[in-house]
Amino acid sequence: MAATLNLVGAGHVGRALGRVFAASGAFALQDVGARSAASAQAAVDVIGAGHACAGLAHMRPAQVWMLAVGDDQIGPVCAALAGAQPLAGAVVFHCSGAKASSELQPAIDAGALVASVHPVRSFADPAAVAADFAGTFCGIEGDPGALALLEPAFEAAGARLVRIDPAAKTVYHAAAVFASNYLVTVVDAALRAYQAAGVSPAVARELARPLATEALANVFRLGPEAALSGPVARGDVATVARQHAAVTGWDAPTGQLYEALVAPTADLARRKHGAS
CATH class of the missing domain: 3.40.50.720 (NAD(P)-binding Rossmann-like Domain)
Incomplete structure (x- = not known):
């Protein structure tokens, strides 16, 4: 029973x-x-x-x-x-x-x-x-x-x-925050950046939608290393620096977010090229 x-x-x-x-x-x-x-x-x-x-x-x-x-x-x-x-x-x-x-x-x-x-x-x-x-x-x-x-x-x-592992319970829960909450925050930054370039909110969502959905689909189909693309993955340091300066000039907190993501993305890129 x-x-x-x-x-x-x-x-x-x-x-x-x-x-x-x-x-x-x-x-x-x-x-x-x-x-x-x-x-x-x-x-x-x-x-x-x-x-x-x-x-x-x-x-x-x-x-x-x-x-x-x-x-x-x-x-x-x-x-x-x-x-x-x-x-x-x-x-x-x-x-x-x-x-x-x-x-x-x-x-x-x-x-x-x-x-x-x-x-x-x-x-x-x-x-x-x-x-x-x-x-x-x-x-x-x-x-x-x-x-x-x-x-x-x-x-x-x-x-x-x-x-x-109960000793890693807080890190386990943070994984869900990264996979859900912070993902929304990053997409919000993208939408606001599009709008700063003169794109309407409705069109901004349509511009970001295929990039976000295809990137996520590739992560779960191929793994994060294979899914990574863009200037950091290419080692285009000049473009990264120029984007960071421009974003910071537009909105300092979003510039800090951009900067915070460069190092972990560069680490992912090194894993990508080491695996290729």
């Missing part, structure tokens, strides 16, 4: 994963706890399973506890959980991509096995995530005993698990 699961946190992540677990039978969802009964009930209504509870003390003991709370709340909520519930032998895990399972020290002290399972998804639309969870990559780390229970359950829910 599936292990009993209590969900602490009624936000987007909790609702989406709770719905996935309820639909797949990966866990037997028992109680859903939140700061208020109304919030917990709203989550239960979305999930379609579980019993709403206002506060940790009103939840029943469970084999597994999932803390679907903000990063800065993991430690305090875990401490409160350890003070309110018997955790010896239970599995306690959180869903943060930035914090390691060691953040759950109060649960460890109470005799629990701990882990972290980070679904690599945007949870802006919990219903959409729940409906399309199959194939979702999850970074997972923690106690072997916790992983022995969690890994088959998440796989039953359709997850693709990737074990990560």
Whole structure:
């Protein structure tokens, strides 16, 4: 039979994963706890399973506890959980991509096995995530005993698990920032530079679109070394210097961004030519 699961946190992540677990039978969802009964009930209504509870003390003991709370709340909520519930032998895990399972020290002290399972998804639309969870990559780390229970359950829910080094958890999370957030920042710099040259915003997006999409497609098809092109890859130092000066003259912060990218791009170019 599936292990009993209590969900602490009624936000987007909790609702989406709770719905996935309820639909797949990966866990037997028992109680859903939140700061208020109304919030917990709203989550239960979305999930379609579980019993709403206002506060940790009103939840029943469970084999597994999932803390679907903000990063800065993991430690305090875990401490409160350890003070309110018997955790010896239970599995306690959180869903943060930035914090390691060691953040759950109060649960460890109470005799629990701990882990972290980070679904690599945007949870802006919990219903959409729940409906399309199959194939979702999850970074997972923690106690072997916790992983022995969690890994088959998440796989039953359709997850693709990737074990990560807990000591490098912050770097792991930064990888997502580079692949997503900072990518948007760099494209924004390109769009603003086009506009500085007199191109309308709508046309600027059309000019940047094939460059960005083809570059990304080449990275994932050929690898970053083969995908790299442009003046740094060619060793055209004069053009790089001229562009840096021009961009700095137009907008100093964007000039700093341009300069910051030269050295790592030159390193990538050396790898490119060393591999060719």
